[in-house]
Amino acid sequence: MLNNFQKLTITTSEVKINLVKGGKGYPLLLLHGYPQTHVMWHKIAPNLAQEFTVIIPDLRGYGDSDKPIGMTDHYNYSKRVMAQDQIEVMAQLGYDQFYLVGHDRGGRVAHRLTLDYPNKVKKLALLDIAPTYQMYSETDQEFAKVYYHWFFLIQPFPFPETLINQNPDFFLTHCLQSWSKTDRPFSSEAMAEYLRCFRDPNTVHGTCEDYRASATIDLEHDRTDMDKKIECPLLVLWGNKGVIEKTYDVITSWQKRATNVQGKAVNCGxxxxxxxxxETYQYLHDFFSISTKR
Structure with missing residues (x-):
């Protein structure tokens, strides 16, 4: 996996961020989701690297990046702070502007990054998410049942950490299996990496803090910026067998938060x-390959 990519550690003003970098062309930043690491991109990153310089970090709290202890108000895991990490990473790599893709939690970081730094992101793609504020404000019984982890992981420390750390392999495997809808999507190498990282209690804590921030400080930031829209071109992709497909009109949801939206359902979870x-690679390739003013 990603053996042709350069491994780097970038020290930002607050944390060390682990990443890999490869390819040539316009910079493309890929942000992973829960409960994974940067290796979730291993099936499509080599193809993207044929046309773009691909940068794939572990978010703070995940993988081999730093995992600070959460603050009382969870601010240091707010999407604003996690976005700042990535801005500093890209600056140190020499990139003032870039394309951006975020899946799951990485999509929430990418959304905040694009709002806070509109001149940095030339195009944005978000994978299998609706806006955080909408998802919390429109929660019903069906959503809460399927997305139970949104409400479990935000419970005060150390309750979820203690339970998960009793058997992190079981919890992670259950999450991956229950949210995927295709046959054996995860390679043995990727699964080994996800398990290695998730067995670290600091990862469990950091990822819980990510969710705690989303239910508190992130919602405050979202309320403040409710009238602020993403101005760059936005591509939204989602799985046609997943919860997002069943629960939201994805295009309409993002048209409320962005000025230029296109989207597709992908045949998966x-x-x-x-x-x-x-299919995911092709949609991303086509979206980012269309020339835009840089």
Missing amino acids: HFLPEESPE
Whole structure:
């Protein structure tokens, strides 16, 4: 996996961010989701690297990036702070502007990054998410049942951490299996990496803090910026067998938060880059390859 990519550690003003970098062309930043690491992109990153310089970090709290102890108000895991990490990473790599893709939690970081730094992101793609504020404000019984982890992981420390750490392999495997809808989408190498990282109690804590922030400080930031829209071209992709498809009109949801939206449903569950890599790659390639003013 990603053996032709350069491994780097970037020290930002607050944390060290682990990443891999490869390819040539316009910079393209890929942000992963829960409960995974940067290796979730391994099936499509080599193809993207034929046309773009691909940068794939572990978010703070995940993988081999730093995992600070959460603050009382969870601010240091707010999407604003996690976005700042990535801005500093790209600046140190020499990129003032770039394309951006975020899946799941990475999509929420990408959304906030694009709002806070509109001049940095030339095009944005979000995979299998609706806006965080909408998802919390429109929660019903069906959503809460399927997305139970949104409400479990936000419970005060150390309750969810203690339970998950009793058997992190079981919890992670259950999440991956229940949210995917295709046959054996995860390679053995990727699964080994996800398990290695999730066995670290600091990862469990960091990922819980990510969710705690989304239910508190992130919602405050979202309320403040409710009238602020994403101005760059936005592509939204989602799995046609997943919860997002069944629960939201994805295009309409994002048209309320962005000025230029297009989107497609992909034939899979939640993990588009691993369940349907060819289709996901093609949509991303076509979207980012169309010339835009830089």
